[in-house]
Structure formats: C-alpha cells, structure tokens
Amino acid sequence: MKVLNKITLACSALLITSTVNIASANINVFACEPEWQALAEELGGDKVTTFSATTGMQDPHQVQARPSLISKMRNADLLVCSGADLEVGWLPVLLRRASNPKIAVNKPGYFFAANHVKLLGIPKVIDRSQGDVHAAGNPHIQTSPKNIALVAKALVKRMKTIDPTNASYYQKQTDNFLQRWKVSLRKWKNQIRPFKGARFIVQHASWDYLMDFGKFKQVATIEEKPGIPPTTGHLSDLVKQFKADPADIIIHAAYQDERASKWLSKRTGIPSVTLPFTVGGDDKAKDLFSLYNNTFNLITNTLTKDK
C-alpha cells in the first residue's frame, strides 16, 4: 500500500505541473501528414505549436503507433489528418492509447481534411482482391492546391473554437493566406494550362486530385493494384502498350521506390520525374507554396522537354 500511495503522490505532482504547462501553451497541433502541419502553421502563426507524425519521405499508409506518437497525441489540442481511411492502420490505436478527450471523435479538436473536399476515386468495387482500396475515396487530397484552400476555410473555424481569445488573429492569418493562395492558384493554373490533356503514368493511384486540377489524363498505374508491388507481367504489358503509343510523363512520390518508374521510363523513353508529394518531399518543397511551385515546375519542365 505504501508503494501505491507514493505512486499516487508522484502522479498527482506530475499532473499538477502538466496542467500548468498546458494552460500557458498555444494550440498544440498534432498533424498526421506534413501538408497539414504546414497549413496549421500558415493559419496559426506563432499561436500554434505543431508536430507531424510523418515526414515527406515516409509512406503515410505504413506508419506504426510508435511510443513518441502516443505521447505527442496525449498532449494535443487539435488533431489534423487527411482522413478517408488513410490513417486507418494507426490512428485509431493512437487515439485509444492517448486517451485525450480534446481530440475525441467529433470534438472540435478532431479534424479530418477529407471531410471538407469532394472526394474522387471512390471505388465501384470494394474488395481487397483489388488491392488496398480506400472505400471512402482517394485520401491523397493534397495533390490539388485547390483542396488546400477548402481545408483552410474549415480548419480556421476549429482553431477559433478551440482558442477563442485569438479568434481574430487566426482569421486575419487565414485571410492573408487565402489571398496569397488565390494569386498562386492563378499562377499555377496558367502555368499548366498549355499541358491540358497530357497523358500521365503514375506509380501509385495517389494523384487523382492533381489530374483533376491540371485536367491531365491518367492513362496507367505502375502498381496494378494499390499497395501491392508491380508484377513483372504488368510491367511488360505497360512496356508493350506505351512503346506503341507513348504517354507524356511518368510520376511517382518521393517516398516511393523509384525503380519501377525508372525501369519503365528506360524501356519506353517516356520521361520519369519524382514529385515531392507533400511538404518536405524534396529540398525545395519547404512550405505549401514552394511545394506546388516545385511540383508544377517539375511537371511543366518535363513536359516541355518532351515536346
């Protein structure tokens, strides 16, 4: 019993110190992916501290509920994730282990970006023989910059609810961000307009929103079924198909193994390019603006050379 008393005492002491810490902190944001960390920073300015569970070099499907994430989530005020089942393998475990009522289901601190945009790629057949399909639709919504603006508008509302004393600050930050974003959107749209209808081969079916934004055409995926590495049979079919009728470009995300893309590129002569996919996916993609600047530069440069 004595030991138990001591433990209780120690616990309470720690609890008191922790409460004091939390009261003086800003909004503590736990982002599942770097693009949402970057967005929270844009909207929250110096009133937020942010953390991202993944980096631009990591496959967001494959994350584990590792100890550091449990601790971070325990102390979070706002959870910002893609949703649409992207984090289904690890987020529910983290939420249960962290036992944090501020980010419980449907609390203001529980925010899924995919709930605020129109989802594409909702599978007609939901069966795992088709690979690791996302039943809710394609969760990689950050591949279109238009979605970022939609998510920003929804996210700022949550920030204002969670930290009402700084509501006007968040709104000002957001208005400023959206203004700059609008200018950039125009720039990007004008930059890629000449390449409307360009034919893309993608490694993993994660670029639906980019295709939609640029009015590009996805003609094939290297992974025949999502989450299952490409088979040699499928690869040689692709070679046959695209030698006769070449596509314009092959793209893959920075975190993906580039060998299959490079191999196909070599065999067919179609140029292949590594895109950052999210903030931190390459040296130039330091924030949301530079992410898309670099993405569209890489695409248009490759397509121009191609012509």
Place this chain on the structure above:
Amino acid sequence: MKLNKITLLLCAVIGMATSNLALATQTVQKQNKTPSIKQLKQELQQLKKNYQDKITELEDRLTDIEDNNDETQGNIDQLAIDVSQQGNQKADNTFNPGIGVVLNGRYVNYKNNFKFALPGFFLGDESGPGKQGLQLGESELNLSSNIDDKFYGSATLSFGDGEANVEEAFIQTINLGHGFNIKAGRFFSDIGYLTNKHVHTDDFANRPLPYVAFLGGQYGDDGIQSTWLAPTKLYWESGAEIYRGDSFPAAGAANSGVGVWTAFTHVGGDIGVSSSWRAGLSYMHADVNGRQSPAGDLFTGTSKLTIADFIYKWSPQGNRADQEIKLQGEYLFRNEQGVFSAANNANLTDASLDRNQDGWYIQGVYRFARQWRVGVRTSRLHSDNLPNQFDNSFLDGFNHSPTQNSVMLDWSNSEFSRIRLQADKNNLNGQHDNVFTLQYIAAFGAHGAHSF
C-alpha cells in the same frame, strides 16, 4: 461552352492585335522621317508587353470562369447527394462493429519425432510448437467497436484444435483524460513486450523459450488494468493489473479469485527520424493454488516474475515500406517458492521449494524488400540446482540449459497475407533436434492495427 470561351479569347487577342497594329502604323507614318533603330525596338518591346499583359488578364478571367463553373458543379453534386440521402432508412447494421478474421495454418516437421519438453520447467497447457504435420494454427475472430462516448469494447474468439476459446473480451475507457485508461474483462497483460501481442503479429512461428517456460506463451486472464501515460515529451506509461489467477503461471484463483497482480512501466521515443525504441520493466506476482503438471505433480506457493524488455526499429528516413530493421530482446527472471508434491514419488510430498530460473531471447528481423523479411532469434533458459531430494523428479533439469536458435524467411503479398518458413535448431534436453515450420497468416475484414 469551352469553344465559346476559346472563341472569346481569340477574338479579343485578334481585336487587340489589329487595333494596336493600326496604332503602330499611324505612329510610324506621323514621324515620316526614318526612326532610329532604338526607337523601333522600344516600341516593339512595349507592344510585346501590352500583349502579354492582356493575355495574362484574359487567362485570369478564364481561370475565374472555370473556378466558378467548378464551384457551381460542386454545389450541384453536393445537392444531388443530399437529396439522394434524404429519407434514407438506416438499417440495423449501420452500427456494425469492426469485424476482423485472422486465419493461420501450418505444417510442422520434426526431424526426430520428438516430444516437446523443457526439463526442469513446470509448463502450462498450451506450450510447445504444436503437433507434427499439417494443422490449423490459432485462427481468430475479432469484433470491436466504440460502445459509447466513454467505452470501447473488443472480443476475440480463437479457434484451433477443435475448440473455441474466448481469448480476449474486454471493455476499455476512451477519453478519460489526463492520460488514464482503465480496462476490464479478459485480456492479455501488458507486462513485457510480447505478452499483449496476438501471436499472428509475431515475427516467428513460435514464441521464444522464456515466454513458453514462464508465461505459457502469453499471459491473459480475467482482470482489471489501469494505466497512466505521463504528460512528458518522452513516452512514459505505467500501469498495474489484478487478475483472477486461473491461468498459468498462476492456478486455482487464489485469494478468493484475486490471485495475480502486476506492475509495469515503459519508456520510449524516437532517435531522429529513422529510429524509434521502447524499453520496459515489469513485475508479476502470482499466487499459485495447486498448479498441476500433466503427470499429476502439484505445486502451491508464489511465482514471481520480473521482465526487462527492449525493442529498437530503424528504417531509412523512417519509411518502413521498403526497408526496416527490428531488434528486440527480453530478459525474464522467475522465483518460485512453495511446496511441491510429486505424482510418482511418495518421498517427495509437500517438499519445500525455493527456486530461481531465468531466460532471455534476442532477435533481429530485416525487411530487405517490400514483401520480404528475414529474421534470426536465439533463446536461452537456465535453472539453478535443486536439493538432492528433487533428483529425477519433474523439476529436475539434469543440468541442461535449454537453447533454441531460429531463422525465418517470410513473404507478404500485401499487408494482409503472409507466408513464412522457419527452421528451429533445438537443444532442449541434451539432444539436438531440427524443426521446420511452413506457415500462413492472413487477415481480412476490419483493418488491423499497426502496433509498435
């Protein structure tokens, strides 16, 4: 629509061009003297700039129109969805829980048709690598769901060898806050690293020797658990459990059905982006009330187990998809005190026993390609000597320290299926034996959790 827009754009550009051209011609005529090359160049530059500005402006207008169209289209789509969902009767199965099924089967081949035994160790019922030949492994059905805003529930039934068992069935608090969690029902203990892991998530086809010897593979029982996650930057979780005390290493639900208590603490974190780790210290105190060996030997007393565990994972830039190294080890120390009665030796009745035994394993698993992993593991057990009166009894270890070395290779088609080949080199009782296991593990239904 699109054609109209393009026509508009073209007309505007042509219109502008003609008017500007006319203007330019006039300027040239008015001056009627030969203008300097510099002047002409400047005018040309100005002209170009004017065109470019106008084109940009038109492009922007085009973008705006496109955006408006997209937005309108989006609103229409949303409206269609809203309308189509109105008056939808939600069926009873809307709130179905997550249902997950794990299938597991194996073929086991012993080189010498040997019988699994660890001399000197009082084993639980489900020890050992299983029968020779083809067999169904532990296949299970899991149902889980949030119950309401305060509780989460999970039930796992396991099937194997012609019987169904309630492996786990518990409720757990959610969102209790301040890092507290309470769990009640039947569940696997959080002591050590492997204890609370379901065997289908293991990296090897069988549990390491110390787990087999001291915990019967893993310890689960009816009980209550409370854990607390510290508000520190470093992961630090501590907890305590009490259990009925019916399962090995306890027996007989001592103390009116509160026969076991445990305490544990775990710390962990990341080292840069590439590595993460966890280390833990656990203690289990079991009151044993009449534990019986298959031959009928009896033990009553206390069994105290201490576990130190460590796991480290590395992947390039923290991206686990294509490459990962996992190092893991645990040390288990057990002391048992009480009275022992041998089944076949009248001289050994109610003999007082005080014995220390320990064991450890260390393993490494390397994922060298997305679908392929290879692993090695070594396990050791050791018992201290007993007084002469225990010679040739069930507890006599004959001075052997059992060892097992294992290698495995597995292939996962997707995240949901795995086929594994494993070879064990056993030296459990002074005789060598090789065991080969071919195993499949498959999961369907609800998406499994990526536990660390």
